[in-house]
Amino acid sequence: xxxxxxxxxxxxxxxxxxxxxxxxxxxxxxxxxxxxxxxxxxxxxxxxxxxxxxxxxxxxxxxxxxxxxxxxxxxxxxxxxxxxxxxxxxxxxxxxxxxxxxxxxxxxxxxxxxxxxxxxxxxxxxxxxxxxxxxxxxxxxxxxxxxxxxxxxxxxxxxxxxxxxxxxxxxxxxxxxxxxxxxxxxxxxxxxxxxxxxxxxxxxxxxxxxxxxxxxxxxxxxxxxxxxxxxxxxxxxxxxxxxxxxxxxxxxxxxxxxxxxxxxxxxxxxxxxxxxxxxxxxxxxxxxxxxxxxxxxxxxxxxxxxxxxxxxxxxxxxxxxxxxxxxxxxxxxxxxxxxx
Amino acid sequence: xxxxxxxxxxxxxxxxxxxxxxxxxxxxxxxxxxxxxxxxxxxxxxxxxxxxxxxxxxxxxxxxxxxxxxxxxxxxxxxxxxxxxxxxxxxxxxxxxxxxxxxxxxxxxxxxxxxxxxxxxxxxxxxxxxxxxxxxxxxxxxxxxxxxxxxxxxxxxxxxxxxxxxxxxxxxxxxxxxxxxxxxxxxxxxxxxxxxxxxxxxxxxxxxxxxxxxxxxxxxxxxxxxxxxxxxxxxxxxxxxxxxxxxxxxxxxxxxxxxxxxxxxxxxxxxxxxxxxxxxxxxxxxxxxxxxxxxxxxxxxxxxxxxxxxxxxxxxxxxxxxxxxxxxxxxxxxxxxxxx
Numbered sequence: 001x002x003x004x005x006x007x008x009x010x011x012x013x014x015x016x017x018x019x020x021x022x023x024x025x026x027x028x029x030x031x032x033x034x035x036x037x038x039x040x041x042x043x044x045x046x047x048x049x050x051x052x053x054x055x056x057x058x059x060x061x062x063x064x065x066x067x068x069x070x071x072x073x074x075x076x077x078x079x080x081x082x083x084x085x086x087x088x089x090x091x092x093x094x095x096x097x098x099x100x101x102x103x104x105x106x107x108x109x110x111x112x113x114x115x116x117x118x119x120x121x122x123x124x125x126x127x128x129x130x131x132x133x134x135x136x137x138x139x140x141x142x143x144x145x146x147x148x149x150x151x152x153x154x155x156x157x158x159x160x161x162x163x164x165x166x167x168x169x170x171x172x173x174x175x176x177x178x179x180x181x182x183x184x185x186x187x188x189x190x191x192x193x194x195x196x197x198x199x200x201x202x203x204x205x206x207x208x209x210x211x212x213x214x215x216x217x218x219x220x221x222x223x224x225x226x227x228x229x230x231x232x233x234x235x236x237x238x239x240x241x242x243x244x245x246x247x248x249x250x251x252x253x254x255x256x257x258x259x260x261x262x263x264x265x266x267x268x269x270x271x272x273x274x275x276x277x278x279x280x281x282x283x284x285x286x287x288x289x290x291x292x293x294x295x296x297x298x299x300x301x302x303x304x305x306x307x308x309x310x311x312x313x314x315x316x317x318x319x320x321x322x323x324x325x326x327x328x329x330x331x332x333x334x335x336x337x338x339x340x
Numbered sequence: 341x342x343x344x345x346x347x348x349x350x351x352x353x354x355x356x357x358x359x360x361x362x363x364x365x366x367x368x369x370x371x372x373x374x375x376x377x378x379x380x381x382x383x384x385x386x387x388x389x390x391x392x393x394x395x396x397x398x399x400x401x402x403x404x405x406x407x408x409x410x411x412x413x414x415x416x417x418x419x420x421x422x423x424x425x426x427x428x429x430x431x432x433x434x435x436x437x438x439x440x441x442x443x444x445x446x447x448x449x450x451x452x453x454x455x456x457x458x459x460x461x462x463x464x465x466x467x468x469x470x471x472x473x474x475x476x477x478x479x480x481x482x483x484x485x486x487x488x489x490x491x492x493x494x495x496x497x498x499x500x501x502x503x504x505x506x507x508x509x510x511x512x513x514x515x516x517x518x519x520x521x522x523x524x525x526x527x528x529x530x531x532x533x534x535x536x537x538x539x540x541x542x543x544x545x546x547x548x549x550x551x552x553x554x555x556x557x558x559x560x561x562x563x564x565x566x567x568x569x570x571x572x573x574x575x576x577x578x579x580x581x582x583x584x585x586x587x588x589x590x591x592x593x594x595x596x597x598x599x600x601x602x603x604x605x606x607x608x609x610x611x612x613x614x615x616x617x618x619x620x621x622x623x624x625x626x627x628x629x630x631x632x633x634x635x636x637x638x639x640x641x642x643x644x645x646x647x648x649x650x651x652x653x654x655x656x657x658x659x660x661x662x663x664x665x666x667x668x669x670x671x672x673x674x675x676x677x678x679x680x
Binding site: 016017018019020048050051052053085086087088159161162163164237238239242243245246248250251252253255256257258259260261264265267268285288289290292327328329331332333335336337 | 356357358359360388390391392393425426427428499501502503504577578579582583585586588590591592593595596597598599600601604605607608625628629630632667668669671672673675676677
């Protein structure tokens with residue numbers, strides 16, 4: 001439970017999944033109707049309240065109403081975020097009891113030092129809650145959040161599945177009395193992006209069963225969006241991700257994955273580097289030509305817990321980085337045994 | 341090595357991966373130039389001859405030339421198919437020696453009883469070689485093959501990765517002297533499709549680490565292509581495939597996967613069934629409403645080695661089936677340890 005004592009400008013970015021969960025449907029409506037006076041964020045795990053039809057919507061609205069009653073605001077000033085098993089209804093008696101407990105234990109210093117809480121427990125659902133005491137109009141806040149999320153949470157992949165519940169919301173209560181003026185917008189946007197990137201990377205580092213964190217840099221692209229497309233295809237390739245788990249510099253799988261991206265490329269121009277940490281120093285492919293002498297150095301680089309792969313398409317000046325993790329036995333164990 | 345003593349009409353369907361392997365590039369050119377007089381198919385495993393640039397093309401052409409010399413035909417009457425590690429060149433001395441051995445051990449009854457050989461060893465590459473003694477013009481053969489492959493090999497998924505080397509070729513030598521006339525086209529096409537479906541299913545049953553074979557039926561779709569799109573997204577979802585491995589009737593994951601298909605759907609209209617074998621008998625969702633009482637029966641159905649899942653979109657009359665397998669520990673082991 002997150003409560004602001006004053007009204008907040010607010011914005012949210014939600015799942016692109018067409019089977020959006022009830023809390024996502026309700027939050028979208030709530031933010032459309034009331035983007036300048038949000039007060040409360042309620043989060044629960046265990047039940048996603050997705051695939052639950054009209055009853056699910058009613059349960060999300062009942063949660064809003066109960067939180068509003070306890071905190072002393074209107075229901076349309078409450079956002080609700082859920083994650084967990086799809087197809088089960090929220091048990092409202094548990095929710096009511098939990099809200100009462102949470103309300104009575106609210107405190108002013110509960111770990112929001114960076115103005116951000118982050119929950120991403122089950123089924124790779126991503127719930128992000130960002131707060132700021134800046135004074136900022138809701139339209140500007142919305143634009144800044146969309147840009148920041150596009151460059152962070154939309155550039156990570158653990159397993160390629162898109163949750164029905166993904167939500168990132170931001171609340172700005174203006175308590176600092178410092179307005180974000182036209183000239184400050186870039187600074188505010190950069191800070192928000194930096195925060196979102198940090199949180200998005202943390203989600204990947206904590207990915208189910210992950211043992212390696214991977215920076216996938218795509219350079220020499222005709223546009224940023226095409227660089228992202230190529231990066232995403234590589235980041236979701238089971239063959240690439242299992243090779244990474246095995247510490248195997250199987251660059252052929254990286255190229256093969258890139259080759260099925262639906263953009264116009266010429267593999268004969270590609271160059272590829274692999275490296276330990278956050279820079280790719282060992283070249284394995286130069287303008288389409290393998291450099292087999294560097295394979296051992298690449299295998300050594302892959303032994304680390306943080307790896308960078310850089311693919312240059314030699315088609316333009318644009319670049320983007322996508323972050324992902326490896327696909328391990330532990331991922332299979334977690335997801336084969338997760339109880340419905 | 342497959343050799344026809346007479347010229348064959350021939351057609352091929354190849355990978356959609358933009359990083360097509362050298363043998364794919366060479367076969368496309370060969371079939372374009374010489375679709376009525378093919379004689380030989382050479383297949384090798386271990387080296388994919390992909391990502392090998394001009395040297396790779398030269399090696400594929402050298403293979404054509406050597407096979408032609410041994411068999412006594414022209415190089416443009418030879419098709420070459422490769423699978424294996426990407427980025428390594430064919431070792432021509434090994435290829436020459438292998439071709440000599442294969443030529444000397446050719447026989448007329450080497451297991452081609454059904455007119456089909458099938459190789460799909462490494463990295464999920466699919467190589468299909470179909471033969472018929474029907475008399476059929478190459479243009480008609482090409483059309484029939486494309487339709488059959490669209491309804492079979494293009495509707496399976498083991499891990500969602502598209503190989504650089506996927507190839508299905510058909511050779512028709514006309515030895516039966518039975519022409520396929522206009523009125524026979526449907527019969528020929530149906531038989532070819534049935535054969536391709538059987539082979540495609542065999543590939544999935546033999547998928548890396550697979551313990552379950554899954555029929556994914558998508559019904560009530562506006563069009564067949566949209567049904568296939570939805571089926572493919574479900575078939576490539578790691579969360580669905582690990583749930584299947586765990587025998588878990590986690591229908592929420594199936595719906596969530598379908599929800600990220602890029603077509604216009606209404607999850608509130610969806611119905612879902614699960615069943616053992618090739619029919620889905622246990623209903624878990626009815627017009628968007630969960631039927632939790634059937635969950636135990638669904639879990640029992642999932643205990644089998646062959647499972648059917650049916651999702652009805654309630655949007656139209658079209659349907660399609662996609663075939664896939666589960667994602668297991670064994671898949672991770674195989675692909676994390678496959679040597680580059």
